[in-house]
Amino acid sequence: MIILLGFWLSILFFVIVLLWILVPALYGLPPVHTRPERIYHALKLANLQPGETLYDLGAGDGRVLLIAVRDFGAKAVGIEIGPIQCALTWLRTMASGYGNQIRVCWGNFYKTDLQDADIVFVYATSKEVMKLVPHLEAQMKRGARLVSISADFPEWEPSIVDEHELIFVYDMPPARGSITTYLLKKAE
DSSP: OHHHHHHHHHHHHHHHHHHHHHHHHHTTOOOOOOOHHHHHHHHHHTTOOTTOEEEEESOTTSHHHHHHHHHHOOEEEEEESOHHHHHHHHHHHHHHTOTTTEEEEESOGGGOOOTTOSEEEEEOOHHHHHHHHHHHHHHSOTTOEEEEESOOOTTEEOSEEETTTTEEEEESSOEEOOHHHHHHHHHO
């Protein structure tokens, strides 16, 4: 009986690990975390205000959601494709006491309705941000802000850049240009 239980627990563990790694990888985004200080700095650069709604595309472990709610008084929505990450993030937000201000959705952020987002937070690769461009242009409302960590949107001119932390903030609708046009204007 104990051997059989051990076998089934091993199978369950294997399936959980497989789901943890494979599902996000199939969509091209491996789970990568960023430091809480960097997240806080990014949200401060984006001027997140109390009562605004932040969407985190690829919510991972929910740290962006918790910082947005706890430190900025915002409402937060996390979109996560990984079923295990989604469940753990939901549990973490409920345990934090901020569950009534945070919503965690299991889904594909390329298909998510972002029309009520004041800020969209994304930490993705350069390849992934290019795939996001048409969706963000179609979904994000005028005056909303987009915060990207580590990858810029090459055809958009950011409104704020932290070169040291590689944080890019874009106002919607985005100005045509690039990081180069931003830096040239800054140098004037």
